[in-house]
Structures are given as structure tokens and as C-alpha cells.
Amino acid sequence: MGAVGNTLLRLTDLTVDFDSQEGTVHAVNRVSFEVAPGELVGLVGESGCGKSVTASAIIGLTGMVPNATISGRIEFMDKELLTLPENEVRAIRGRDIAMIFQDPVTSLNPVLSIERLMTEGLELHLGMSHSQAVTRSIELLGEVGIPKAANRIKDYPHQFSGGMRQRVMIAIALSCNPKLLLADEPTTALDVTIQAQILRLLKKLSREHEAAVIVITHDLGVVAGMCRNILVMYAGRIVESGPAKLLFAHPHHPYTVGLLKSVPRLNEPRRDTLQTISGLPPDLAHLPPGCSFAPRCYLATDDCWASGPELEPTDAGRLSACFHRDRLRVDSTTQEAAEVTM
Amino acid sequence: MSGETLVRVEDLRVHFPITSGVVFQRKVGAVYAVDGLTFDVLRGETLGLVGESGCGKSTTGRAILQLIRPTTGRVLYEGGDLANLKGNKLRQQRKRMQMIFQDPYASLNSRMTIGDIIGEPLLVHKMGSKAERKAKVRELLETVGINPNTLNRYPHEFSGGQRQRIGIARALAVEPNFIVCDEPISALDVSIRAQIINLLQQLQREFGLTYLFIAHDLSVVRHISDRVAVMYLGRVVELAENAVLYEQPMHPYTQALLSAVPIPDPEAEERRRPVVLTGDVPSPVEPPSGCHFHTRCPAAQDGLCDVEDPELKEVRPGHWAACHLITGGTYPHIRAGEDDLAVVAGGGEAA
Numbered sequence: 139m140g141a142v143g144n145t146l147l148r149l150t151d152l153t154v155d156f157d158s159q160e161g162t163v164h165a166v167n168r169v170s171f172e173v174a175p176g177e178l179v180g181l182v183g184e185s186g187c188g189k190s191v192t193a194s195a196i197i198g199l200t201g202m203v204p205n206a207t208i209s210g211r212i213e214f215m216d217k218e219l220l221t222l223p224e225n226e227v228r229a230i231r232g233r234d235i236a237m238i239f240q241d242p243v244t245s246l247n248p249v250l251s252i253e254r255l256m257t258e259g260l261e262l263h264l265g266m267s268h269s270q271a272v273t274r275s276i277e278l279l280g281e282v283g284i285p286k287a288a289n290r291i292k293d294y295p296h297q298f299s300g301g302m303r304q305r306v307m308i309a310i311a312l313s314c315n316p317k318l319l320l321a322d323e324p325t326t327a328l329d330v331t332i333q334a335q336i337l338r339l340l341k342k343l344s345r346e347h348e349a350a351v352i353v354i355t356h357d358l359g360v361v362a363g364m365c366r367n368i369l370v371m372y373a374g375r376i377v378e379s380g381p382a383k384l385l386f387a388h389p390h391h392p393y394t395v396g397l398l399k400s401v402p403r404l405n406e407p408r409r410d411t412l413q414t415i416s417g418l419p420p421d422l423a424h425l426p427p428g429c430s431f432a433p434r435c436y437l438a439t440d441d442c443w444a445s446g447p448e449l450e451p452t453d454a455g456r457l458s459a460c461f462h463r464d465r466l467r468v469d470s471t472t473q474e475a476a477e478v479t480m
Numbered sequence: 481m482s483g484e485t486l487v488r489v490e491d492l493r494v495h496f497p498i499t500s501g502v503v504f505q506r507k508v509g510a511v512y513a514v515d516g517l518t519f520d521v522l523r524g525e526t527l528g529l530v531g532e533s534g535c536g537k538s539t540t541g542r543a544i545l546q547l548i549r550p551t552t553g554r555v556l557y558e559g560g561d562l563a564n565l566k567g568n569k570l571r572q573q574r575k576r577m578q579m580i581f582q583d584p585y586a587s588l589n590s591r592m593t594i595g596d597i598i599g600e601p602l603l604v605h606k607m608g609s610k611a612e613r614k615a616k617v618r619e620l621l622e623t624v625g626i627n628p629n630t631l632n633r634y635p636h637e638f639s640g641g642q643r644q645r646i647g648i649a650r651a652l653a654v655e656p657n658f659i660v661c662d663e664p665i666s667a668l669d670v671s672i673r674a675q676i677i678n679l680l681q682q683l684q685r686e687f688g689l690t691y692l693f694i695a696h697d698l699s700v701v702r703h704i705s706d707r708v709a710v711m712y713l714g715r716v717v718e719l720a721e722n723a724v725l726y727e728q729p730m731h732p733y734t735q736a737l738l739s740a741v742p743i744p745d746p747e748a749e750e751r752r753r754p755v756v757l758t759g760d761v762p763s764p765v766e767p768p769s770g771c772h773f774h775t776r777c778p779a780a781q782d783g784l785c786d787v788e789d790p791e792l793k794e795v796r797p798g799h800w801a802a803c804h805l806i807t808g809g810t811y812p813h814i815r816a817g818e819d820d821l822a823v824v825a826g827g828g829e830a831a
Contacts, residue, residue: 359742363749
């Protein structure tokens with residue numbers, strides 16, 4: 139936990155429920171974490187684990203969904219975002235908190251030119267004149283590595299490749315010097331050589347602009363080289379968090395162990411079979427009582443089915459929500475390989 | 481793996497015409513999706529086909545199965561050319577090769593029960609009586625790890641991973657020898673991917689299958705493949721045994737591609753220096769002249785690489801590469817230089 143005054147963002151027991159025909163979907167369940175200014179944080183989990191909903195709650199987009207119920211606190215620069223009137227949230231959204239979306243193809247309005255897309259925020263939030271905004275936009279496009287930016291500013295999104303569009307989106311997000319950047323799967327739609335360029339760019343820009351970044355991804359490789367702190371989410375809850383090096387070397391939650399073991403790595407010898415996590419992620423409308431991971435966990439005992447473990451400190455700034463974290467061994471020889479069962 | 485060729489692809493080209501005009505369509509250009517491919521798939525092996533999006537790897541898979549007719553070139557299955565076959569004769573051959581598709585949501589008909597979906601290939605190929613087909617469907621479901629009593633359910637009642645299992649059962653129904661797996665795991669969740677990879681490997685051992693495994697994830701391809709072919713803009717640039725390709729890649733593109741793969745290990749990430757290639761993959765509508773990679777290649781030589789097409793040649797036994805600069809066992813070493821941009825660190829000797 140960072141000291142007061144050194145915290146940019148603090149989430150306390152953030153809970154997001156959606157009403158649906160299937161019953162209440164518990165998308166985010168009592169999520170708490172802090173982000174320091176300029177910090178790079180990785181929020182890791184599979185689809186449906188609540189990582190994107192958490193991000194859209196921070197930027198105030200979840201509240202716009204009519205069937206959503208949000209509770210808890212989101213404190214950003216000493217303001218409580220959930221109770222702030224909409225016009226004040228609007229002043230923060232896009233200026234102090236910006237977002238990069240996963241799909242650069244669908245998240246830029248195709249009928250607006252890059253000039254319109256870029257200058258809108260600058261004029262609205264920073265009160266620039268149009269010509270000032272255009273000059274600044276060209277600078278920003280140059281900064282994210284778009285060649286001959288001045289010639290391309292009148293172009294439309296379809297005239298750019300996927301990687302270039304993602305650069306445009308990063309330029310838009312950075313245009314108002316945000317304090318916090320939410321990058322939701324920023325490279326998932328991109329090829330591996332382009333991914334390397336974009337990750338490098340994000341890291342460099344975050345340093346230069348002193349912006350904190352929350353990188354939301356399912357790809358452990360993406361955050362391993364980029365983020366100092368990692369949060370692992372499963373079924374709407376944070377199950378483990380801590381410094382990247384410790385977390386990757388000695389996970390304190392069986393889900394993290396499973397995730398790390400189930401992906402082949404280029405720097406390790408080939409194995410005959412991959413270790414799997416058996417079963418499926420739970421239905422968020424019908425979560426099992428107790429620990430949500432218990433049905434898939436090789437360590438689960440009766441305790442796990444009866445009551446859910448709280449996220450508790452383990453060591454060196456780490457947290458884990460598991461009763462059996464002491465029994466965890468990363469060494470695969472002592473770990474039973476979970477069989478494929480469906 | 482016997483070393484015997486099951487499928488041979490010779491100078492395969494697939495060009496999609498670009499037309500203009502409403503009534504009288506004139507051909508104004510072409511997308512050179514696959515532009516001169518030659519490789520063999522050996523019986524019993526898994527050949528990994530990797531490359532970035534738009535490089536033509538999926539088109540290659542489809543052209544081999546004649547789902548897209550090649551513009552020119554031959555596809556020999558056990559010596560017989562598939563590209564010349566039509567109608568019933570082609571259908572007879574199709575029994576021996578099947579496909580597993582990328583998207584388990586789009587590739588199963590949502591109005592058919594999973595029993596009907598898996599049974600349809602049997603019906604098309606007139607295999608067995610109704611009762612035999614039903615028994616076969618149950619057996620297939622069990623093989624891929626799905627409860628056979630669910631055969632009257634519809635695809636939407638299953639998760640992504642289970643649907644991919646259904647797609648695999650459908651591919652297995654006619655007992656093929658050869659299966660094209662087109663990105664079979666990229667639409668699935670991380671924790672489900674390993675289950676499907678293990679299933680594919682287990683089925684290969686059980687039924688002696690040959691796979692062409694198309695994917696963009698280089699770590700997964702390394703895990704599953706015996707040999708690996710790397711594609712760039714419609715051409716194979718390098719093909720070698722798995723260990724050779726990953727341990728000692730020779731083509732500058734392969735070197736850059738492998739260095740760009742992030743490793744889920746912060747310690748290893750600190751040491752990794754990804755080589756950053758400048759620019760984007762050029763459009764296959766106007767592929768660069770000469771070597772298609774020369775516009776992004778740090779080792780490219782003016783007057784050679786931008787003029788002459790490099791041929792895919794055997795640079796060492798079993799190791800094929802298409803690069804002018806690989807000669808007599810030496811090849812350009814690509815390293816991360818200033819600003820991590822790719823530079824040539826001098827020629828290296830192949831071990």
C-alpha cells in the first residue's frame with residue numbers, strides 16, 4: 139500500500155453488477171488496489187474476468203450502462219469519481235484519464251478525419267484554438283512514430299494500417315497529458331513485430347509524460363517486460379498481486395501457477411504436454427460459493443468450497459487470496475498435472 | 481515421422497483479382513496473397529506455418545484443400561494433383577483431408593445440433609447406416625472429451641473450448657490422414673488453449689495424423705511442430721526442423737520475428753533485446769520488387785535484394801531459406817542497435 143499523497147488512483151471495494159435475464163452478473167467483485175503516479179501496472183486475466191469492466195468503471199463508462207450497479211470507491215487525485223457529478227467526470231475523462239482500446243479498427247470513428255479525432259480533445263479540454271490544436275496534433279503524431287504526420291493529418295482511419303491506427307489512438311490518448319492511461323489489450327489485434335514497436339512506444343511515452351499506465355491483457359508476456367506490479371484477476375476478483383519479478387518466479391495463487399504453466403515459452407526446453415487448468419471459468423451469474431477457482435483447483439479442500447479466501451498480505455508487498463498458498467510449489471515435479479476434464 | 485512426402489506444394493500461387501466497374505467488371509489489379517510457394521508436408525509430422533496477418537498463411541491452407549482454387553501451381557496429395565480434380569473425384573480426395581477452423585463460433589452452424597454437425601461429413605460421403613453414423617458420432621464426442629449424451633444440443637450451449645472440440649470431432653469424422661489446423665487456438669481463452677493443444681497432440685499419436693498447423697503464435701508453434709515454415713508476404717522465407725529454426729534462424733525476417741516474441745518471465749525480459757523492424761508489412765496488392773522483405777530488412781543490398789527474387793534454396797541439409805545474403809553457410813546476423821532498431825552485426829558462420 140502506497141503512502142497517502144503518493145497515490146494517484148485508489149480503488150476500494152469496487153463492485154460492478156449487471157442485471158440480466160440470467161440473474162445478476164457479478165462482473166467485478168470487491169476489487170481494491172492503488173496506482174502510484176507514473177507507475178506501470180499490469181492487470182492480467184482471461185476474458186470475462188472483469189478486467190475491462192474495471193477499466194471502464196475507472197474512466198466512468200460503466201455508469202452509462204443502464205443495467206449496471208456500481209458500489210465502492212474510486213479515488214483519483216483526491217476526488218471520488220463515483221459520486222462526482224457527470225460534468226466534472228467529463229472534465230477528467232479524456233484529459234486526466236485516457237484510454238486506449240483493443241481494436242484500432244473499430245474504435246476510431248471512420249467518418250472523422252485524423253485531424254478531427256485528434257483536435258477534439260485538445261480544443262475541449264485544453265481550450266486550444268483549432269490551429270494550435272492542429273500544430274500540437276502533428277507534433278504528437280510525430281512523437282508516436284507516424285512518418286510525414288503533417289501530410290497525413292487530413293487522412294481518414296481506413297487509410298492507416300492496424301499498427302498505425304493504434305499509434306493514432308495512443309496519440310489521441312496522450313494529447314491532453316493524462317496522469318493515468320488505461321490500455322485495454324493494446325496489442326492483441328496487432329502482429330508480433332508491430333506489438334514490439336507499440337509496447338516500446340508505450341513504455342517510452344509513459345516515462346516522458348510521467349503518466350501511470352494500467353496495461354490490461356490476457357498475455358503474460360506483454361506485462362512481464364513492461365510492468366513493475368501485476369494484478370491477477372479471476373471471476374471478478376483480484377486473486378493475487380505483487381511485484382512482477384516475485385509474482386512470476388513464485389506465484390502465490392494456484393490460478394497464477396496454472397496460467398504460467400499453460401503457455402509454452404521460447405526460453406524453455408520443449409515439453410511433451412502442456413500443463414492445463416481443468417474445466418472452464420465460472421458463470422458470473424452463478425458463482426460457486428466459496429472460492430471461485432475451487433472447482434478448477436488441484437489444491438482445493440472443503441474449506442475452499444465453504445468460504446472464499448480474502449486477499450491477504452503474504453510477503454514483500456504481495457497479496458494472495460488462497461488458503462493453501464503455503465502448499466504452492468512452482469516446481470512442476472511436485473505438482474500434480476491437472477487432467478483435461480470437461 | 482517417416483520422411484515420406486504426404487502433401488507436396490509446388491509453386492502455388494493464389495491471386496485474388498481486384499475489379500472495377502459495375503456491369504462489365506474489368507480486372508484492375510490483384511492481391512498476391514500466395515505468390516510462389518513450394519514445400520512438402522511429411523507423413524505423420526506437424527508442419528508449423530507461421531507469419532504475420534496478411535502473409536497468406538490461411539489462404540495457403542485453404543488452397544491446399546482446394547477450398548480456394550489456386551491460380552497456378554500444383555498440390556500433390558500422395559502424388560496426385562488436386563488442383564486438376566473436380567466434382568466427385570475431388571470429393572473422394574477430400575475424405576482424406578480436413579480442416580479445423582479458427583473461430584469456433586462462426587464455423588459451427590447454429591441451427592444444427594452438434595450430433596448433426598459431426599455426422600454431416602459421414603452423410604456427405606455416404607459412410608455407414610443411420611445407426612452406424614450415430615454410434616460413430618458418440619464415439620467421436622467421447623474421443624474429443626465431450627459427453628456423448630449432449631449430441632442433441634446446439635452449439636450455443638457450449639463454451640468456446642468445447643465448440644473447438646466439436647469442430648475437431650467433425651474433422652475427424654471421415655478418418656482423414658491430413659488436417660489443416662487454421663489458428664485453432666487463437667480465439668480461445670489462455671487457460672483453455674493448453675487443453676486443445678494437448679488434445680490435438682494426443683489425437684495425432686492415436687490416429688497417426690499429419691498436421692499443417694497455421695498460427696501466428698511462435699511459442700505455440702515451437703511447442704507443437706516438428707518442422708516450421710515462416711511466411712512473409714505470400715512466400716516461404718525459411719523452413720527448417722523446429723530446433724534449428726528456433727535456435728539458429730538464418731533469414732533476417734525470422735531472426736527479427738523471434739526476437740519480438742515476449743516471454744512471460746520478467747528476468748528473461750530484462751535480458752531480451754527485441755529487434756525493432758521499421759515500418760509495416762507492405763500491402764500484398766503491390767508487393768515490393770525483388771525480395772519482398774527488402775523494404776524492412778537491415779541487411780538489404782541495393783541493386784540485388786530490390787531487383788532479384790531470392791529462391792528458396794537448401795542452405796544446409798533440411799534447412800531452406802530464401803535470401804541472397806545467405807551463401808555458403810554464412811548469413812547476416814541481425815541485432816538490436818541504437819534505439820533497438822535492427823542492424824546487421826556482421827555475417828556469421830553457420831554451425
